[in-house]
Amino acid sequence: MPSTVWEILGVAATTIGAFDLAGGFLDASIADLRAQGRLGLLAQSSCTCTACSAAPNGVPTGQ
Numbered sequence: 001m002p003s004t005v006w007e008i009l010g011v012a013a014t015t016i017g018a019f020d021l022a023g024g025f026l027d028a029s030i031a032d033l034r035a036q037g038r039l040g041l042l043a044q045s046s047c048t049c050t051a052c053s054a055a056p057n058g059v060p061t062g063q
Contacts, residue, residue, distance in 0.1 A: 003032030007045050019052040027054065 006029035
């Protein structure tokens with residue numbers, strides 16, 4: 001699947017609160033985006049993935 005599809009799935013999963021799924025989708029997109037040199041989407045995916053993995057009990061605190 002194209003990296004943009006993984007990135008969209010990750011953002012969608014984050015939107016509905018499925019942070020455990022979002023991390024997997026975003027991890028898949030990050031490797032492809034890095035290889036393609038797509039820095040804008042890479043930055044967005046990396047930040048969202050970090051927020052998902054840092055969320056205690058899957059709930060971001062906003063801090």
